[in-house]
Amino acid sequence: MSQPTYEQDITALLVIDPYNDFISEGGKVWDRIRGVAEANRCVPNMQRVLETARAVGLRVAFAMHHRYRAGDYETWKYVAPVQRAAWTHRTFEYGTWGGEFRSGFEPQPGEIVAQEHWCSSGFANTDLDLQLKKHGIHKLIVIGLIAHTCVEATVRYAAELGYEVTMVKDATADYSDEYMRAALEFNIPSYANAIMTTEELVAALQPR
Amino acid sequence: MSQPTYEQDITALLVIDPYNDFISEGGKVWDRIRGVAEANRCVPNMQRVLETARAVGLRVAFAMHHRYRAGDYETWKYVAPVQRAAWTHRTFEYGTWGGEFRSGFEPQPGEIVAQEHWCSSGFANTDLDLQLKKHGIHKLIVIGLIAHTCVEATVRYAAELGYEVTMVKDATADYSDEYMRAALEFNIPSYANAIMTTEELVAALQPR
Amino acid sequence: MSQPTYEQDITALLVIDPYNDFISEGGKVWDRIRGVAEANRCVPNMQRVLETARAVGLRVAFAMHHRYRAGDYETWKYVAPVQRAAWTHRTFEYGTWGGEFRSGFEPQPGEIVAQEHWCSSGFANTDLDLQLKKHGIHKLIVIGLIAHTCVEATVRYAAELGYEVTMVKDATADYSDEYMRAALEFNIPSYANAIMTTEELVAALQPR
Amino acid sequence: MSQPTYEQDITALLVIDPYNDFISEGGKVWDRIRGVAEANRCVPNMQRVLETARAVGLRVAFAMHHRYRAGDYETWKYVAPVQRAAWTHRTFEYGTWGGEFRSGFEPQPGEIVAQEHWCSSGFANTDLDLQLKKHGIHKLIVIGLIAHTCVEATVRYAAELGYEVTMVKDATADYSDEYMRAALEFNIPSYANAIMTTEELVAALQPR
Numbered sequence: 001m002s003q004p005t006y007e008q009d010i011t012a013l014l015v016i017d018p019y020n021d022f023i024s025e026g027g028k029v030w031d032r033i034r035g036v037a038e039a040n041r042c043v044p045n046m047q048r049v050l051e052t053a054r055a056v057g058l059r060v061a062f063a064m065h066h067r068y069r070a071g072d073y074e075t076w077k078y079v080a081p082v083q084r085a086a087w088t089h090r091t092f093e094y095g096t097w098g099g100e101f102r103s104g105f106e107p108q109p110g111e112i113v114a115q116e117h118w119c120s121s122g123f124a125n126t127d128l129d130l131q132l133k134k135h136g137i138h139k140l141i142v143i144g145l146i147a148h149t150c151v152e153a154t155v156r157y158a159a160e161l162g163y164e165v166t167m168v169k170d171a172t173a174d175y176s177d178e179y180m181r182a183a184l185e186f187n188i189p190s191y192a193n194a195i196m197t198t199e200e201l202v203a204a205l206q207p208r
Numbered sequence: 209m210s211q212p213t214y215e216q217d218i219t220a221l222l223v224i225d226p227y228n229d230f231i232s233e234g235g236k237v238w239d240r241i242r243g244v245a246e247a248n249r250c251v252p253n254m255q256r257v258l259e260t261a262r263a264v265g266l267r268v269a270f271a272m273h274h275r276y277r278a279g280d281y282e283t284w285k286y287v288a289p290v291q292r293a294a295w296t297h298r299t300f301e302y303g304t305w306g307g308e309f310r311s312g313f314e315p316q317p318g319e320i321v322a323q324e325h326w327c328s329s330g331f332a333n334t335d336l337d338l339q340l341k342k343h344g345i346h347k348l349i350v351i352g353l354i355a356h357t358c359v360e361a362t363v364r365y366a367a368e369l370g371y372e373v374t375m376v377k378d379a380t381a382d383y384s385d386e387y388m389r390a391a392l393e394f395n396i397p398s399y400a401n402a403i404m405t406t407e408e409l410v411a412a413l414q415p416r
Numbered sequence: 417m418s419q420p421t422y423e424q425d426i427t428a429l430l431v432i433d434p435y436n437d438f439i440s441e442g443g444k445v446w447d448r449i450r451g452v453a454e455a456n457r458c459v460p461n462m463q464r465v466l467e468t469a470r471a472v473g474l475r476v477a478f479a480m481h482h483r484y485r486a487g488d489y490e491t492w493k494y495v496a497p498v499q500r501a502a503w504t505h506r507t508f509e510y511g512t513w514g515g516e517f518r519s520g521f522e523p524q525p526g527e528i529v530a531q532e533h534w535c536s537s538g539f540a541n542t543d544l545d546l547q548l549k550k551h552g553i554h555k556l557i558v559i560g561l562i563a564h565t566c567v568e569a570t571v572r573y574a575a576e577l578g579y580e581v582t583m584v585k586d587a588t589a590d591y592s593d594e595y596m597r598a599a600l601e602f603n604i605p606s607y608a609n610a611i612m613t614t615e616e617l618v619a620a621l622q623p624r
Numbered sequence: 625m626s627q628p629t630y631e632q633d634i635t636a637l638l639v640i641d642p643y644n645d646f647i648s649e650g651g652k653v654w655d656r657i658r659g660v661a662e663a664n665r666c667v668p669n670m671q672r673v674l675e676t677a678r679a680v681g682l683r684v685a686f687a688m689h690h691r692y693r694a695g696d697y698e699t700w701k702y703v704a705p706v707q708r709a710a711w712t713h714r715t716f717e718y719g720t721w722g723g724e725f726r727s728g729f730e731p732q733p734g735e736i737v738a739q740e741h742w743c744s745s746g747f748a749n750t751d752l753d754l755q756l757k758k759h760g761i762h763k764l765i766v767i768g769l770i771a772h773t774c775v776e777a778t779v780r781y782a783a784e785l786g787y788e789v790t791m792v793k794d795a796t797a798d799y800s801d802e803y804m805r806a807a808l809e810f811n812i813p814s815y816a817n818a819i820m821t822t823e824e825l826v827a828a829l830q831p832r
Contacts, residue, residue, distance in 0.1 A: 076342040080783040082814040110283050115323045124784035125335035133578035134284040159704040160748035162549035182806035190706040288575040290606040332576035341786035367496040368540035370757035390598035398498040492758040531739045543749035550700040
């Protein structure tokens with residue numbers, strides 16, 4: 001595949017689930033991903049990609065998981081395992097610190113914050129596709145959590161919906177290297193037009 | 209068409225946009241629809257349908273329009289006229305009385321409140337279809353505002369998505385009788401399996 | 417609303433249902449719409465818009481209704497009235513002349529033909545949105561049949577999905593002037609950014 | 625997770641891409657998957673699941689990949705890697721043996737054949753969700769090819785759309801055991817409510 005280009009008017013950075021519960025010390029899921037996340041410097045890399053995208057004038061969008069609220073699932077007849085886990089653990093509980101953006105990842109004015117997603121894909125049953133179209137976006141640079149669930153799901157949906165995707169492979173994390181490999185080496189290569197490091201992406205975004 | 213049946217486990221009442229701005233004295237749009245709404249007793253009929261649905265144990269769902277927030281549209285490249293109007297008039301402004309449920313129409317525990325819709329259809333770019341499927345719903349009874357915009361759009365989408373629709377024709381309103389006729393006599397008959405009065409619906413919902 | 421512009425790389429002409437059953441002498445529905453269609457010169461206008469779009473290099477897309485095949489609906493639990501009519505009348509029957517493109521409206525190489533739609537919207541349950549995105553399209557010029565069903569449905573969906581729409585009001589037809597008015601004066605103005613005649617559109621498409 | 629039940633009126637078997645190119649000797653992709661497929665008896669297991677589903681009266685649905693046709697991709701601005709591969713290899717070429725159902729897997733009258741999918745998910749940009757809803761289906765038993773692309777994509781989408789999924793793990797195949805493991809052990813457990821063998825599924829489907 002040839003090196004993608006990132007035209008300012010059609011490219012957006014998509015940040016997936018930068019919640020405290022995922023990427024902050026003390027978050028409910030942090031201990032399960034910190035091994036991978038610290039080894040690949042996931043959080044500083046995410047921060048660097050975000051700052052670079054803002055600096056070069058790319059539109060930034062956030063795809064945030066549904067924050068748990070009491071009563072969410074009690075009346076559902078059909079509950080997927082990933083939803084049952086969110087129900088059990090009250091992940092990203094509404095009104096708690098775990099359900100807030102990690103400091104440094106708060107949306108700024110003019111940035112897109114899509115409606116919360118109920119399962120894993122940032123696109124499914126939300127306004128993310130609409131918001132991207134309203135801004136003329138066709139290319140997405142993807143960072144965030146967790147590689148094999150929300151990130152892979154969102155990359156897959158992006159490809160299905162017609163977007164050209166670049167995955168930043170050291171700005172994501174997962175429970176183990178094997179999960180990372182399943183997402184980044186086995187699955188996402190079929191759907192992302194490029195998979196690169198933060199270093200490579202930052203270089204590619206610099207004006208020439 | 210034959211008379212639909214309303215099995216409790218697959219039927220829901222869908223209430224569209226019961227905001228103060230639409231159906232309360234002093235709301236931003238009320239003066240434009242009050243002529244029709246008072247003539248057909250729209251608000252008391254909506255109330256009666258809602259109470260009956262709850263009494264007989266139907267699932268209730270609410271499809272609510274996007275509440276205006278500053279910055280919503282400024283960065284959009286493409287804005288539909290109905291969105292430009294919402295932008296100009298700040299309809300259902302977030303944090304104001306106009307953007308609240310009219311008293312008596314507040315959702316109760318266990319009822320579905322879909323994500324807010326950006327245009328007219330309660331289904332487009334929201335989780336309404338998902339929520340209905342999670343509850344096993346296939347049939348919708350539709351009431352609410354405004355007949356030729358959000359109501360007709362939602363009925364059309366419901367049919368496109370495979371739902372069987374009953375429209376309650378005196379539990380909606382519009383700017384004039386001509387608009388009502390366009391929606392209720394010209395368009396909705398192609399998509400709703402039944403169109404009936406509140407009186408007829410309440411009778412049909414009674415246990416036999 | 418200001419006059420839209422039609423940039424070649426982001427604008428497409430969308431032709432809805434140019435089947436013989438709709439717009440050819442002898443078609444199953446032609447007798448019901450010929451009064452309006454002959455008065456506003458619908459078919460020659462459609463032809464002129466199509467030729468002009470091709471001449472100025474706009475992408476052309478076709479949204480075609482499901483062609484009736486035996487067995488389509490027999491197993492469905494839920495059938496909308498518009499589908500029951502298609503079932504009864506075998507409209508656009510597969511393998512018959514009525515289900516063919518009217519002569520002069522056949523797609524040419526490089527033009528988009530979306531999957532057939534089951535209800536009224538060319539977007540619902542088809543690949544039309546995907547195909548348009550794959551070609552970078554954000555603006556649609558809409559012509560075709562029938563004004564208050566497939567055309568209005570497709571215009572509404574286009575707006576919901578984020579497209580900017582121009583409706584060509586004398587390149588469509590319907591059962592009566594009242595139906596035309598319901599679609600073109602009451603409903604479509606909320607969703608289309610411009611509504612114009614063939615003459616006006618052709619002038620707007622000329623290079624300046 | 626508890627053992628799912630398979631009520632006849634709300635359960636369907638979903639067969640993904642039973643094309644000659646995938647699962648017949650001489651098919652374009654067969655040599656890449658035959659190692660796994662012969663080891664787990666994928667094709668006979670698929671056949672057995674299909675026959676059992678028909679015998680117990682479950683609705684059967686087919687999700688078939690887009691068959692390659694000349695001109696499909698030449699005008700696209702954005703092409704995902706999985707689509708570029710289909711373009712290069714002319715997979716499931718229309719009008720060829722490779723693009724036909726493998727003998728024994730042809731749809732029978734009353735079975736659902738969804739529109740062809742362009743990427744990997746049988747739901748994306750097709751009428752599969754509509755067809756399932758029209759038949760009242762909420763639960764899916766999934767078999768077919770290839771595990772980490774179309775099968776996983778379709779299972780993920782099914783969960784996103786609200787379906788309850790059972791994956792039959794020896795009625796699918798992939799390029800290697802590692803790919804199988806990525807799909808079946810790392811990813812699908814988050815989205816499928818049950819993952820079982822053909823033997824277990826057949827037992828679960830027997831009337832009690």
